[in-house]
Amino acid sequence: MRFFDRTCLSSLLGASLVAGSLAATPVLARQPDGPVDLTAQAQPAKPAPTKPAPATPAPKPSTPAPSAAAPSPLAVPSTSATPVVEEPDTLPVAHWTLADAQSLLATIRGIGAEGLFxxxxxxxNLAAAIKVGEGDALDQLASRLFVWLAEDLRDGRTPMTARVQWFAVDPDQDNHPNAQLLAQATETHDIKGVLAGLSPKHPDYALLKDMLSKTKDPKQIAMIRANMDRWRWLGQDLGLQYLIINVPEQELRLTVNNQIIRTYRAIVGKPGRTATPQLAEQVRNVVFNPTWTVPQSIVVGEGLGARLIGNPRQAAREGYVATKNADGTITVVQQPGENNALGRVKLDMPNEHAIYIHDTPSRQLFAQPQRALSHGCIRAERATELAMTMAILGADLPPETAVEYNLSGKYTKVPMTKPWAVYITYFTVARDVNGVMRSFADLYGRDPAVIASFAKPRELHTSQRKSNEAVIKLDNPL
Structure with missing residues (x-):
């Protein structure tokens, strides 16, 4: 373990973190293994515009129906039955002037630039209604289409059933409800501006949008669209400061003002039952020298409890404390130390999946190009550096105290006093640590369902906010 003295800590944090400038620190260039540079294949020409579907009778506002779309050659067969779709009986309706309706029509016709159809x-249908003129029919149709477009720009087009293991609840529909958006757009007569304001603020979304405008290959276009939509699944504004982990890239970033301060290699969950779910949580505590409660699969299944319970000295030599409970079960807790399964630090982010970020005694694994090795939790390279930075910035802990806690060898929990979000995401086209837009291996096979949903008619939005798959609590951190 590399401990940190004051000189090392000063080098770690620098004036940008401690003195308050928070300017982005240059990241050492590092070429990731595996991804392909998509920018070299992008062409400086926009994809051909999508032709509008033939006009069909507009549905009544109380029973809106999805629009038809021709099958795409990129469609992937669905493996599940068509979900039951529920939508409120009534959508908000506003009065539309002809000028506002024409602005909406122009926005719809140009929406391909946002990766939508x-x-x-x-x-x-909207063009036909405009020709008829102002009135109830135009108000009903334009209001419905505005809401559909606003929902897709704000929350994403991909139905929740195609978002595998997506548990990051998006707050945008609470912050910007449909009725409010519709009223704002029609009262200010700024249809285009209100809709444009719903786009994700993260700079990677703008890079994907630019990439989409230059790419010709249909398969690459489909992947770019899918990843643009994944940004819409998150909150529009991720906050002032946050950690973000891209699972396919196996990297963690410390970010302030959307500027990357530090990057860390990460170990993520193995494919299958141990895959890391996608979450939006908050770091609540920084734990120096954590303990680890050994799961019963090891205590009982591997006989560790029975071996240690009658020999406390042996348990102490191996770094454990074994306790027999009133119900006869045995609890084994690994004490802080160099061999602790959590390493030297842990970032506590309470969630129903029991996922958190921690160190590891097996630091040699960070040198491997493929690091999907854990039981779901995130192991971070240079985790002590990360934890100290989090404690200083998020809990106002003096640097000298952070060093003291780290060197003490004693369990110490530092509660965060400032909100610090954590986003565990899944982007297969994104910026790498060198700032280059690249594709990454689809570790968990989650691209096909998203791409297939784009090849199908748009589904009405429902009240579902996250995946309804079973929550799996694993024997972390092995």
Missing amino acids: ARDYEPA
């Missing part, structure tokens, strides 16, 4: 928002 104009056909989903019935441009032919």
Whole structure:
């Protein structure tokens, strides 16, 4: 273990972190293994515009129906039955002037730049209604299509059933409800501006959008669209400061003002039952020299409890404390130390999945190009550096105290006093640590369902906010 003295800590944090400038610190160039540079294949020409679907009778506002779309050659067969779709009986309705309706029509026709399809928002029907003129029919149709478009830009087009293990609840529909957006757009007569304001603020979204405008290959276009939509699944504004882990890239970033301060290699969950779920949580505590409660699969299944319970000295030599409970079960807790399964530090982010970020005694694993090795939790390279930075910035802990806690060898929990979000995400096209837009291996096979959903008609949004898959609590951190 590399301990940190004051000189090392000063080098770690620098004036940008401690003195308050929080300027982005240059990251050492490092070439990741495996990904492909998509920018070299992008062409400086926009994809051909999507032709609008033939006009069909507009559905009544109380029973809206999804628009039709022709099957795509990129479609992937669905493995599940068509979900039951529920939508409120009534959508908000506003009065539309002809000028506002024409602005909406122009926005729909140009929505391909955002990775969406104009056909989903019935441009032919809207054009026909505009020709008829102002009135109830135009108000009903334009309001419905505005809400559909706003929902997709704000929350994502991909139905929740295609978002495998997605448990990061998006707050945007609470912060910007449909009725409020519709009223704002029609009262200010700024249809285009209100809709444009719903785009994700993260700079990677803008890079994907630019990449989409230059790419010709249909398969690459489909992947870019899917990853643009994944940004919409998250909150529009991720906050002032946060940690973000991209599971396919196996990297963690410490970010302030959307500027990357530090990057850390990460070990993520193995594919299958141990895959890392996608979450949006908050770091609540920084734990120096953590203990680890050994799971019963080891205590009982491997006989560790029975071996240690009658020999406390042996348990102490191996770094454990074994306790027999009133019900006859045995609890084994690994004490702080160099061989602790959590390493020297842990970032506590309470969640129902029991996922957190921690160190590891097996630090040689960070040198491997493929690091999907854990039981779901995130192991961070240079975790002590990360934990100290988090404690100083998020709990106002003096640097000298952070060093003292780290060197003490004693369990010490530091509660965070400032909100610090953690986003565990899944992007297969994204910026790498060198700032280059790249594709990453689809570790958990989650791309096909998203891409297939884009090849199907748009589904009505429901009240579902996250995946309804079973929550799996694993024997972390092995």
